[in-house]
Amino acid sequence: MDRRITLDEFIISNQHLNQNASGEFSGLLRHLGIASKIINRVVNKAGLLDILGLDGGINSTGDSVQKLDTYANELMIEYLKNSGICAGVASEENDEFIDFTIDSNIKSSYVVVFDPLDGSSNIDVNISVGTIFGIYKRLSHVDRPLDLHDFCQQGNKLVAAGYVLHGTSTMLVYTTGGPVNGFTYDRGIGEFCLSHPEMKIPEKGKYYSINQGYSNSFSEGINEYLKHMASNNTALRYIGSMVADVHRTLCLGGIFIYPGTLKSPEGKLRILYECNPLSMIIEKAGGKSINEKNQRILDSEVFNLHQKSSIIIGSKLDVDEVLLFI
Numbered sequence: 022m023d024r025r026i027t028l029d030e031f032i033i034s035n036q037h038l039n040q041n042a043s044g045e046f047s048g049l050l051r052h053l054g055i056a057s058k059i060i061n062r063v064v065n066k067a068g069l070l071d072i073l074g075l076d077g078g079i080n081s082t083g084d085s086v087q088k089l090d091t092y093a094n095e096l097m098i099e100y101l102k103n104s105g106i107c108a109g110v111a112s113e114e115n116d117e118f119i120d121f122t123i124d125s126n127i128k129s130s131y132v133v134v135f136d137p138l139d140g141s142s143n144i145d146v147n148i149s150v151g152t153i154f155g156i157y158k159r160l161s162h163v164d165r166p167l168d169l170h171d172f173c174q175q176g177n178k179l180v181a182a183g184y185v186l187h188g189t190s191t192m193l194v195y196t197t198g199g200p201v202n203g204f205t206y207d208r209g210i211g212e213f214c215l216s217h218p219e220m221k222i223p224e225k226g227k228y229y230s231i232n233q234g235y236s237n238s239f240s241e242g243i244n245e246y247l248k249h250m251a252s253n254n255t256a257l258r259y260i261g262s263m264v265a266d267v268h269r270t271l272c273l274g275g276i277f278i279y280p281g282t283l284k285s286p287e288g289k290l291r292i293l294y295e296c297n298p299l300s301m302i303i304e305k306a307g308g309k310s311i312n313e314k315n316q317r318i319l320d321s322e323v324f325n326l327h328q329k330s331s332i333i334i335g336s337k338l339d340v341d342e343v344l345l346f347i
């Protein structure tokens with residue numbers, strides 16, 4: 022019988038393989054899977070519900086907030102809080118972290134960082150968006166309130182990272198430090214099913230991905246690299262949803278770059294919610310992820326919740342090629 026392994030079955034059967042995988046950790050992963058399904062249901066029906074358009078607010082990094090951003094954010098927070106196995110969260114949409122231990126007396130060792138709906142400028146026009154998450158072991162004692170250090174950890178301390186791509190099909194891709202596995206959502210049975218075991222990024226790809234419209238404000242090195250790509254007739258693909266652009270890069274190889282610009286000299290993308298989790302996935306799949314100073318993203322020091330970074334991420338040989346120009 023052709024029967025797919027569901028996400029729950031996979032998590033439970035792998036619990037013993039990972040030193041970090043206590044029942045608590047596995048339970049957290051399963052709750053993230055369930056929250057993703059609920060977000061996916063709303064993203065898919067967005068045009069039918071009064072949930073498209075701007076919410077009216079501006080988030081901590083100065084971006085306009087969409088109604089669906091707010092919905093997905095509140096859902097993730099509520100879901101993780103009610104799980105009883107998450108000590109607290111930091112979200113791209115909130116200025117401060119949220120400590121669940123205070124009023125709910127939760128003793129969990131784990132905190133979750135997430136971007137509830139990445140690429141939200143694409144929502145209203147039915148283009149792929151994503152949810153990104155990372156799980157850290159908290160540094161403070163379980164009997165104490167959380168502090169900033171519990172969240173501002175280097176990416177190399179992540180115990181798990183993943184994303185959900187709400188695309189033509191919905192996929193959840195994650196790693197707990199071993200292989201990267203991809204699960205496709207089967208709407209008929211309401212489950213994520215293992216469809217892409219042990220994903221590997223090709224050593225070299227045929228696409229590059231960057232918002233070339235900002236080239237006037239890129240460094241000379243990045244512009245030299247772009248000229249080189251154009252002279253090779255290399256195809257450009259840019260969706261404007263990092264999850265979707267990185268997912269394509271993971272599957273087909275190639276490179277995604279968001280460099281520093283005049284508007285955001287240090288880069289636009291947030292280390293905690295976007296760069297670190299996606300870098301962990303790409304590295305575990307055999308790729309590479311650095312910033313414009315050729316520092317490994319996962320080794321970046323994190324000083325505040327909304328710190329940004331430039332990023333050059335993708336196939337190893339493609340990332341190395343960029344380094345020849347910068």
Ligand code: AHG
Binds near residue numbers: 138141262263
């Ligand atoms: P947000 O989470 O606020 O929607 O940000 C989207 C990010 C990322 O997903 C994408 O790669 C990038 O912003 C697109 O930015 P530009 O529009 O500047 O290219």
